[in-house]
Amino acid sequence: MPTRPAPLLSAADALAQLSFLVRDTLARRAAEQDVSMAQARLLGILRDRTPTMNELAALLDIDKSSATGLVTRAEARGLVRRTTSPSDRRAVLVELTPPGRRLVTRTEQLFTADVTEILSRLSARDRAALTELATRVLQDNARQREIELFP
Amino acid sequence: MPTRPAPLLSAADALAQLSFLVRDTLARRAAEQDVSMAQARLLGILRDRTPTMNELAALLDIDKSSATGLVTRAEARGLVRRTTSPSDRRAVLVELTPPGRRLVTRTEQLFTADVTEILSRLSARDRAALTELATRVLQDNARQREIELFP
DNA sequence: TATTGTTATACTCTATAACTATA
DNA sequence: TATAGTTATAGAGTATAACAATA
Numbered sequence: 001m002p003t004r005p006a007p008l009l010s011a012a013d014a015l016a017q018l019s020f021l022v023r024d025t026l027a028r029r030a031a032e033q034d035v036s037m038a039q040a041r042l043l044g045i046l047r048d049r050t051p052t053m054n055e056l057a058a059l060l061d062i063d064k065s066s067a068t069g070l071v072t073r074a075e076a077r078g079l080v081r082r083t084t085s086p087s088d089r090r091a092v093l094v095e096l097t098p099p100g101r102r103l104v105t106r107t108e109q110l111f112t113a114d115v116t117e118i119l120s121r122l123s124a125r126d127r128a129a130l131t132e133l134a135t136r137v138l139q140d141n142a143r144q145r146e147i148e149l150f151p
Numbered sequence: 152m153p154t155r156p157a158p159l160l161s162a163a164d165a166l167a168q169l170s171f172l173v174r175d176t177l178a179r180r181a182a183e184q185d186v187s188m189a190q191a192r193l194l195g196i197l198r199d200r201t202p203t204m205n206e207l208a209a210l211l212d213i214d215k216s217s218a219t220g221l222v223t224r225a226e227a228r229g230l231v232r233r234t235t236s237p238s239d240r241r242a243v244l245v246e247l248t249p250p251g252r253r254l255v256t257r258t259e260q261l262f263t264a265d266v267t268e269i270l271s272r273l274s275a276r277d278r279a280a281l282t283e284l285a286t287r288v289l290q291d292n293a294r295q296r297e298i299e300l301f302p
Numbered sequence: 303t304a305t306t307g308t309t310a311t312a313c314t315c316t317a318t319a320a321c322t323a324t325a
Numbered sequence: 326t327a328t329a330g331t332t333a334t335a336g337a338g339t340a341t342a343a344c345a346a347t348a
Binding site: 036038039062063065066069070073088089090091 | 337338339340341342346347348
């Protein structure tokens with residue numbers, strides 16, 4: 001087992017700065033497609049789910065009235081669509097349209113290439129370790145917030 | 152050497168979601184002190200500098216008119232103060248007030264405690280590994296962009 | 303009565319363009 | 326003329342509170 005040098009950043013500083021780096025990378029790719037960060041996040045969530053408006057607000061951690069506006073603007077651009085839930089006529093399901101899905105796919109491909117580049121100096125083992133540790137942290141958090149990390 | 156289970160998220164997904172988690176955590180603590188994410192970022196930058204309005208806009212990567220509004224709102228809350236540059240009467244210097252500095256310090260302490268909690272399910276070894284890997288990624292990125300990670 | 307979603311309203315943050323004061 | 330900063334304006338994103346429809 002190789003020993004590692006002591007980190008020069010605290011855990012808090014390292015995670016904060018890494019999050020800014022990742023965020024800026026994603027924001028740049030989203031902006032290339034004329035989509036804001038909030039819209040990109042919305043579309044990313046809808047990639048694998050068709051949540052109700054309430055569930056969507058919980059997943060985005062915003063108020064349901066904010067989710068209404070976000071979805072309305074995305075709908076006006078033809079990226080998502082509203083349907084009425086068959087099981088509860090009060091509930092609204094939100095799903096990607098084909099153009100919305102294409103945009104998500106393109107953004108994802110570009111962002112994945114960016115992350116590959118960002119991690120390119122790590123060994124394959126270290127890349128896997130970083131991904132696995134991040135996933136565990138997210139799983140712990142999702143469990144605590146009682147939301148599903150893997151839909 | 153213990154083997155790790157294969158991650159259920161891709162590196163891109165894991166880093167994207169982790170960045171949202173960290174950002175939301177910081178935003179929540181800032182909100183507790185009635186400060187937005189943008190205000191918190193502004194105050195954080197002013198912790199170690201007294202830039203001109205122009206330099207501030209560059210550091211925040213926003214338009215100078217946006218910086219004007221940001222500083223005006225922070226000034227109205229007594230968190231920052233404007234002074235005229237002695238060397239150029241057009242230029243405005245922005246600096247923290249004592250209450251602004253106290254707020255920065257408190258927010259930093261709270262955020263550090265949050266990160267400790269977020270990582271609490273990891274072993275000490277895994278926490279150190281995550282911090283060290285994140286730091287290496289940031290160092291690699293800073294080197295490539297010819298920027299100093301540690302100023 | 304409780305829940306789901308929308309609307310009305312207000313504030314923050316951001317950008318573009320036009321403007322003032324100084325260099 | 327050029328630069329530093331502000332103002333006017335507009336749009337996105339967010340929250341709170343009140344509301345309608347459904348359960």
